[in-house]
Amino acid sequence: MTESPVHHEPPIYRRIADRLRDQILSGSMSDGDRLPGENALMAEYGIARATARQALAVLINEGLAVPRRGSGVYVRLFRPIRRHGSRRLSREQWGQGRAIWDSDTRGRSYTVDEVHIEREPATEQVARLLDTDDVWVRRRRYLVDGRPVQLAASHFPADLVEGTAVTLPDTGPGGVYARLGDLGYSPAHFTEEVRARMPQPKEAELLGLPAGTPVIIISRIAYAAGGVPVELNEMTLDAASYVLQYDFDA
Amino acid sequence: MTESPVHHEPPIYRRIADRLRDQILSGSMSDGDRLPGENALMAEYGIARATARQALAVLINEGLAVPRRGSGVYVRLFRPIRRHGSRRLSREQWGQGRAIWDSDTRGRSYTVDEVHIEREPATEQVARLLDTDDVWVRRRRYLVDGRPVQLAASHFPADLVEGTAVTLPDTGPGGVYARLGDLGYSPAHFTEEVRARMPQPKEAELLGLPAGTPVIIISRIAYAAGGVPVELNEMTLDAASYVLQYDFDA
DNA sequence: ATCATTGATTTCTCTAGAGATGTCCCGCAC
């Protein structure tokens, strides 16, 4: 930020971190490699344990390294999944569900780990966006190669799906959008907000995120013809696992 | 991740962090408020300074708090700028340049802090995407209310702009896209990749990012008719300052 | 009135040590 006129040398822990980061980013270390541990750094630089920890904490907080208790600290390079922007979704693809996934996971196995479906009072934000107090929420967790990478929560106005509440959030064949279409609320317009931040502890736990991993949050609202909001889908993605892709014409 | 069967109580520093986080997120503290400092926590909980520091470091690394040396630790809530997806861009808007910004900064002042324009050899990634070794790069830094919030680097194939090199990266009236149009390479198609990660030290420095702030990276490629790539624009955004917005029809 | 200095406060950096906790692997018993 504001640099003082005198150039102070960075503290030891930071210089060590810089050296290690260079090694990681220059490619001389690869994904699962083990970094020098606390003891090794203590010996090599003649520093105390706390200082060695601090150096490693820098890399861990940057998301470039992952500590494994009782084992060591390991390099973590990002191996993102490409996730196409909804621009790509066509009505035909809705019925297939996984179509947009299969081509994007580079052969890695993709599964859903259903969490739960239930009716609940809407939070303030959801109530404002969906224009109702009472919603059905369908929460899911997505796994790639057995590891959780995404949380999703779809909110449906309860009054809109009255009587069909059992079958709507419970997708069934053709997916949720087909169900909405059956009710005469086929989505015609979408808005999508994308943001990134550090995860809440609960999110970090559910996604198994090591320290220093941001999450990407996509909030998509589907509107039926006439501008009626029919679904709010909030997706929380492990930022290390995802690249979003949008494409469009001028 | 894998939870042990016995529920261990979290360590003290983590419980303190949890308490403070609740206070911040519940709204009982607001944006610039001062958190209890190291000394206060030491006295209140009867712990050592290092432990108090550890508790505060949790919040700092989560991006919820910002330390100011010699002053204290302060709450930081995100105040995002809405940034519309390029889907919104129309040819008429290109000519205005700032149109997509003025409506999105909520009245905050938006300025550009030009960094430099120069011809340089392409990095491996840029060479692959733009299909050339030799590019002009135009780097900019964007400020809102005097604070840096975005870095941008536009890459143009050097052979494509041969002879006009002086005027192309140097926008001029009508913006870069108008210049490309004059050369017969009006962009017709775009792809955009969005990812998020923790910033590199250099990025953090240029953007003045406190610890725990991720960056959003948008890589947009503009293609002229015929599929010729004419620009690679890489934008690095302070994730605390931006919300991306896309909207589209089914 | 303006500017420089001082002092109190607070975060930052680092040392030294110790016990707890989780992981890995080898060897032994079954």
Place this chain on the structure above:
DNA sequence: GTGCGGGACATCTCTAGAGAAATCAATGAT
């Protein structure tokens, strides 16, 4: 082979102390 015990090892948590560096307000000299 399989499963279990135990030791080696590494990270994790915490204590206690001390000097460095930045901020801010009050004090004092010009």
